[in-house]
């Protein structure tokens with residue numbers, strides 16, 4: 001009789017979907033390399049020897065935040081030392097400074113500021129669009145979109161339409177954390193609920209905006225919670241097809257209200273990435289955010305089902321507030337080297353996965 005693992009391998013190779021119990025078993029499977037090899041097989045069948053990366057710049061407009069999530073070291077109260085808000089001009093200036101790097105994307109994520117009106121965000125997007133018409137603006141997590149709706153009184157759909165009109169190209173996947181309200185009550189009680197997070201993405205997809213999705217793991221959630229989180233995303237993806245990439249984010253405890261917790265191990269990170277490749281059969285890309293995983297694990301993750309390395313970033317503040325020891329940005333040449341050294345073919349993509357340049361595997 002086939003073992004549990006053999007049954008899972010057969011299903012995956014036949015293109016059949018894994019159910020909740022099988023997903024959970026993958027987390028428990030004792031042989032990490034077998035798990036990785038199966039996820040890698042799936043990656044190879046989808047994107048061959050190619051590994052994507054993008055050249056982007058992150059912008060965090062403000063760290064002042066009414067939400068003050070327990071896992072976050074970035075948010076500040078108004079008036080705190082280090083609290084900041086960028087003017088529209090400053091955001092444009094920082095974006096302009098990154099132009100020599102040939103960025104194709106601006107990735108804009110910020111705190112939920114108690115006083116800035118929705119118009120400020122429209123102005124920022126509008127100014128970035130006018131100044132840099134060729135650069136894709138990926139901005140505002142579903143949590144921010146829900147907040148803009150709350151502060152403006154406009155329905156989510158209208159908020160998205162106005163931002164799209166101003167130049168918004170897509171939504172990043174942040175703010176999902178773990179889509180289980182029993183946990184959110186403890187970790188992030190003052191922001192969008194699971195249903196609201198999903199509904200913002202549903203609405204964005206209906207309006208033709210592609211989005212990403214994330215999962216913040218390694219805090220108070222169980223592995224079953226991680227699987228349920230993936231299943232919630234898989235269900236919405238069946239309905240809309242609008243998610244482009246899934247990005248698992250390991251929790252960094254330093255300077256947070258959960259600083260007593262330990263950082264996840266490399267094994268747990270690789271396992272989580274591999275399981276997500278196996279369970280999320282309808283999401284095209286599994287992305288390693290090297291800033292949070294660390295460069296060594298991000299590089300090895302290419303053997304565990306990951307097909308995308310994000311990105312040049314230039315200046316990262318959220319994870320670094322929580323003790324990340326990685327660089328705040330990385331050169332394109334270094335991304336190329338990491339991908340090639342691991343035996344893959346680097347492909348620069350834009351935000352919506354159009355090929356910008358396919359590179360020689362040898363360099």
Ligand code: V47
Nearest residue numbers: 071072172173174175212216249250251252289322
């Ligand atoms: O939403 C906050 C997480 C996210 C911590 O869409 C933390 O392509 C770890 O979503 N330890 C923001 N994580 C980053 C994000 C992202 C990054 C890269 C690419 C994309 C994409 C999205 O960071 C937040 C939250 O889930 N976060 N604090 C922390 N201490």
